[in-house]
Amino acid sequence: MHVGTSQVLSNKLKEEIWSHKDEVDTIIGYILEGDGHHGSYKRLARITDGFGHRVSGSEALEDSIDFVMAEMEAEGFTNVHGEDFQMPNWQRGEDSCELIEPRRVKMPLLASGSSISTPLGGITAEVVVVRSFDELADLDRSETEGKIVVYNQPYEGYGTSTAYRGHGATKASEKGAVAALVRSITQFSVNSPHTGQQYYQEGVEDIPTGCITVEDAEMLWRMQESGQSMVIHLDMTSLTDGMMTTRNLVGDLEGTSFPDEYVVVGGHLDSWDVGTGAMDDGGGCAISWEAMVIIKKLGLTPKRTLRTVLWSAEEQGLLGGVAYYEQNQDLVPNVSIMMESDSGTFRPLGIGFSGSDEARAIMREILDMTSALNATQLGSEGSSPDTGDWVRAGVPGGNLINQNDDYFIFHHSEGDRMTVQDADEMDLCTALWTSVAYVVADLDELLPREDNSRK
Ligand SMILES: [Zn+2]
Incomplete structure (x- = not known):
């Protein structure tokens, strides 16, 4: 019927x-x-x-x-x-993120679920900020290799923006980056990071990744826009310990x-x-x-x-x-x-x-x-x-x-x-x-x- x-x-x-x-x-x-x-x-x-x-x-x-x-x-x-x-x-470890240049700023960080740790002693690297996967794709590999990619993507609803936390590390790694930091997925912030799961991809090297606050992501973007070069020290001990x-x-x-x-x-x-x-x-x-x-x-x-x-x-x-x-x-x-x-x-x-x-x-x-x-x-x-x-x-x-x-x-x-x-x-x-x-x-x-x- x-x-x-x-x-x-x-x-x-x-x-x-x-x-x-x-x-x-x-x-x-x-x-x-x-x-x-x-x-x-x-x-x-x-x-x-x-x-x-x-x-x-x-x-x-x-x-x-x-x-x-x-x-x-x-x-x-x-x-x-x-x-x-x-x-x-x-297991989440002791994870920290500090802007070293142009000035020292301790930035609140939450590792994304399943992230690997940084090598012992952490990672100190230059920063490149993008607002979208398209902007990342348009960069020459020389502009991302060995760097920490920061995503300052605007909030376009959770369903859309969550892709940056979920797959930002993989996309950055494909361009030779050593870590990825993602602007927290929220429409309103009081400088508090938001965590969530992320997903590595077979065949792409795993790199450490976590979420920083909306405020810090925007600041890094402004610094880049004004021609300043930035260096971040990232120290993460989160890791997966078997099943x-x-x-x-x-x-x-x-x-x-x-x-x-x-x-x-x-x-x-x-x-x-x-x-x-x-x-x-x-x-x-x-x-x-x-x-x-x-x-x-x-x-x-x-x-x-x-x-x-x-x-x-x-x-x-x-x-x-x-x-x-x-x-x-x-x-x-x-x-x-x-x-x-x-x-x-x-x-x-x-x-x-x-x-x-x-x-x-x-x-x-x-x-x-x-x-x-x-x-x-x-x-x-x-x-x-x-x-x-x-x-x-x-x-x-x-x-x-x-x-x-x-x-x-x-x-x-x-x-x-x-x-x-x-x-x-x-x-x-x-x-x-x-x-x-x-x-x-x-x-x-x-x-x-x-x-x-x-x-
Ligand atoms: Zn739920």
Whole structure:
């Protein structure tokens, strides 16, 4: 059957969806005015204040996984366990960057994830500043060989500008540079560097790389423009020390009718090693875990299993998401929707959704039912970093659309702390996330897919 965009749901299905209205109102009331008030914020604070940042490879991450698992078991969830996978053991060292000429300036530096260290004693080299890969490509090799390339690329949105951190070292190395420094990827700066992963390329020599502040990148650019020659001393001891094991965390609220079918909610518990990962992605973890707790506390008994997955090693290139998919892909036919929140838990605006037109129409009804939250947008993209493989395999995907204009001001920097979070906004996120997850988990049927595939 062809399903058009003007798909009208059967009255029976609409009735079934709207039969959950009282329960949705109960969920919303419990969070906004009842005992659930500020619950996700407090839950998040226990993680961030209790463990600090949770970078993959740290004891803090493993301790926080143990903490959440113990809490989930105490809260009565089932099948609470970790799922191991291997990842490179990159450890940040003592990294410093100092402008030597034309004057001495200590410049804040954060090595980019997976960067190699400098040779013992560091690197002292002349600097060449470019504003784009095109400018780099236009330079003669003699202008870059043996030098430190500094990227002072303007911020053109995270998706575009992040290429400079991700691949700046490789592009500079191809031109014979000895190191690459990248202007932090943010639209607003208070002289604080932002880190993130970078990717070497087979066949191109690895060179050390990290992010400097917007302010310093602009200063170096101005110095170059005014004809001054610059020398930087770079000393970095960050390195990858073999492979290590970490875990994704899983916990279930077992379904009453279809326990082997799932609605998955989650976020990634790992963070970068600056700030405390409150926003990226403690918030997504907190609202997902809290959703399970609220549904259980309210005595709601969804037909299919509600599963929380807290992924690890998202920041190192979606390693946890890839591992969870590889280890669980036999569940593809059984998962009604995969929901990951990983773009902030500020004021919610709606749900991004990937799936069939009929499933989209169901989501539309659910968002209309939760309209008291003023978050009724139904976005066209429901994939998230850790759920991408599932969505590509045909599983409906959902994410949280929120008023996250300031997200990249704090992202991967010392600023990503609880102060960025707002307890009332998190309540609204939690209410939306919980309501959507509960209703989808309690429908008679899995969300319909394009090919109507069901196990
Ligand atoms: Zn994230």
